[in-house]
Amino acid sequence: MSREIVLVSRELRPLLDGERPEWPGGAATRWVAPSEELPLSERVVALIPLLSREISGAEMDRLPRLRVVANYAVGYDNVDVEAARERGVAVTNTPGVLTEATADLTWALILAAARRMREGLELATSGRWEGWKPDQLLGAGLQEKRLGILGAGRIGSAVARRAPGFGMDVLYWSRSGNAELERAVGARREEELDDILSASHVLSVHLPLTPETRGLLDAGALAAMTPGSVLVNTARGGIVETEALAGALREGPLSAAGLDVYPNEPEVPASLRELPNAFVLPHLGSATREARTGMWRIARDNVRSVLAGREPMTPVPESALPGATGD
Numbered sequence: 001m002s003r004e005i006v007l008v009s010r011e012l013r014p015l016l017d018g019e020r021p022e023w024p025g026g027a028a029t030r031w032v033a034p035s036e037e038l039p040l041s042e043r044v045v046a047l048i049p050l051l052s053r054e055i056s057g058a059e060m061d062r063l064p065r066l067r068v069v070a071n072y073a074v075g076y077d078n079v080d081v082e083a084a085r086e087r088g089v090a091v092t093n094t095p096g097v098l099t100e101a102t103a104d105l106t107w108a109l110i111l112a113a114a115r116r117m118r119e120g121l122e123l124a125t126s127g128r129w130e131g132w133k134p135d136q137l138l139g140a141g142l143q144e145k146r147l148g149i150l151g152a153g154r155i156g157s158a159v160a161r162r163a164p165g166f167g168m169d170v171l172y173w174s175r176s177g178n179a180e181l182e183r184a185v186g187a188r189r190e191e192e193l194d195d196i197l198s199a200s201h202v203l204s205v206h207l208p209l210t211p212e213t214r215g216l217l218d219a220g221a222l223a224a225m226t227p228g229s230v231l232v233n234t235a236r237g238g239i240v241e242t243e244a245l246a247g248a249l250r251e252g253p254l255s256a257a258g259l260d261v262y263p264n265e266p267e268v269p270a271s272l273r274e275l276p277n278a279f280v281l282p283h284l285g286s287a288t289r290e291a292r293t294g295m296w297r298i299a300r301d302n303v304r305s306v307l308a309g310r311e312p313m314t315p316v317p318e319s320a321l322p323g324a325t326g327d
């Protein structure tokens with residue numbers, strides 16, 4: 001049998017600073033372009049895809065000796081985890097290294113949306129600004145307001161930890177309680193989704209995309225939000241229904257939204273692009289050099305572990321499988 005192959009997404013190459021990845025057993029690296037179909041090959045034993053590549057059972061069947069999918073992301077909704085389990089393929093993600101970067105960007109969006117920075121930037125760069133006015137582009141103050149966190153995992157908790165610096169109280173909604181978060185920032189858990197929607201002045205989404213969370217924030221849920229509140233999503237676009245969100249931004253109850261993710265990336269829905277109170281970014285949550293190189297190291301080391309016959313370092317949780325519970 002000729003040399004085994006590790007398929008690595010070609011977009012990762014510029015980040016590697018000339019590193020030539022080495023693999024147990026002397027496997028070769030083959031870089032795969034985004035538009036390229038996965039090869040039908042018995043030699044491929046590992047795969048490092050981006051979140052934009054769907055890895056279904058059919059893709060795995062093209063690679064019958066595949067042992068590990070090391071997703072270059074903390075989210076793994078692009079990978080059919082059940083199909084992987086059935087085929088004995090390990091699936092790993094990149095938790096931890098992008099937590100603080102994503103929490104920082106979430107706060108950038110909270111501030112940008114609440115303080116109308118899109119409109120401000122447009123006015124300042126348009127040449128039409130006529131000078132300071134007492135009522136110009138008034139936004140929402142954050143002090144003594146409530147920040148609602150949907151999903152109190154690593155990133156949600158890191159966002160919550162920054163809230164006292166802005167004078168905000170924290171509420172959270174998650175399947176299980178987070179005693180540490182309650183201790184650290186006095187966060188209060190809301191058992192019902194409707195309760196956190198109606199109590200939050202800023203609501204920030206940090207849930208994984210699963211069959212249960214897809215479309216969770218639909219027209220009904222958005223209508224239950226506090227009048228004048230701000231919605232921020234740095235998790236996955238599919239959790240919020242786009243047209244319902246556009247309606248809630250046009251007619252209320254939302255005053256603004258800060259968005260980093262969309263259901264069909266790289267498409268940023270036109271209904272959001274044209275709204276001045278939607279501050280939109282192109283999925284930049286983890287976009288710091290530190291986070292992105294940390295993600296590479298974790299994906300690479302997961303592949304090395306599995307190919308060396310060891311357990312993967314960061315397998316996706318059992319709760320990724322249907323029927324299981326827990327965040």
Ligand code: DGY
Binds near residue numbers: 051
């Ligand atoms: C992830 O890792 O899931 C982010 O969406 C990209 O960093």
